[in-house]
Amino acid sequence: NHHVIDLSETYAIFYKLMKNKFNSEHSFANTKSRIRMVALHQISGATNGIVVGTGNKVEDFGVGFYTKYGDGGVDISPIADLMKSEVWSIGKNLGILQQIIDAPPTDGLWEDGRTDSEQLGGLTYEQMEDAMENSNSKYFEKYTNIRNPNLHKMNPIPIFKKPAN
Numbered sequence: 001n002h003h004v005i006d007l008s009e010t011y012a013i014f015y016k017l018m019k020n021k022f023n024s025e026h027s028f029a030n031t032k033s034r035i036r037m038v039a040l041h042q043i044s045g046a047t048n049g050i051v052v053g054t055g056n057k058v059e060d061f062g063v064g065f066y067t068k069y070g071d072g073g074v075d076i077s078p079i080a081d082l083m084k085s086e087v088w089s090i091g092k093n094l095g096i097l098q099q100i101i102d103a104p105p106t107d108g109l110w111e112d113g114r115t116d117s118e119q120l121g122g123l124t125y126e127q128m129e130d131a132m133e134n135s136n137s138k139y140f141e142k143y144t145n146i147r148n149p150n151l152h153k154m155n156p157i158p159i160f161k162k163p164a165n
Contacts, residue, residue, distance in 0.1 A: 003043075007035050029109040033070030044075070053077035056084045058125055062132045063143065064150025065120060071107075072153065083132075084125035120146055 011032055018028075040051045053074030059065040060080045066072040079087055084105075091101045105116040105125065117124050121142055123131075131143035 005039060007032075007039060011035055030067040030070055032109045033067035033107070037067075037070050037073045041073070050075035053080065055080055056082050056087050058084050058128050058132065061154060062128055063120060063146045064153040065107075065116065065146075066153065067109075068153050083129050085129060 014031060014035070015028060037051070043049065044051050051074045053060075053071070053076065055066055055071065055074075055077060056079050060072075060077065082090070088101050092098075106113065107116065107119075110119075120128070123139060123142055123146070127137075127139040128143055128146075131137040131139040134140070137143070
């Protein structure tokens with residue numbers, strides 16, 4: 001089944017409530033992802049389903065390009081061990097339209113339609129893959145500058161350890 005559920009009114013109400021005291025463009029973009037995930041988990045729970053992730057290895061484990069508790073909050077992640085180039089290759093083998101494969105990747109969270117590359121310092125997925133596989137890559141420094149602030153997403157949540165006594 002295919003359902004279109006317009007969450008723009010839900011987001012608009014949230015935005016109106018928060019914008020005056022807690023205004024952050026980046027946080028508002030991430031809120032869109034979190035609202036989507038709430039809806040997906042509601043549908044999943046109501047239909048005895050699961051939420052399937054769409055993140056690939058570059059996004060999920062390379063640069064942490066996902067929203068914590070948003071599109072990162074999935075039940076299974078079937079392509080998370082595949083580089084983006086491998087996902088494109090599988091798409092071609094499955095007969096996915098070339099125009100879909102060639103479309104500039106975007107998370108759809110920004111009003112201006114910015115692409116993933118624009119959000120990731122201008123790096124393409126091919127360049128990030130090169131940096132992930134080769135610390136001598138000319139893209140490695142830029143890659144680590146994107147990756148390092150996002151490590152909190154890829155590392156386990158810090159917990160307080162009570163003393164032994």
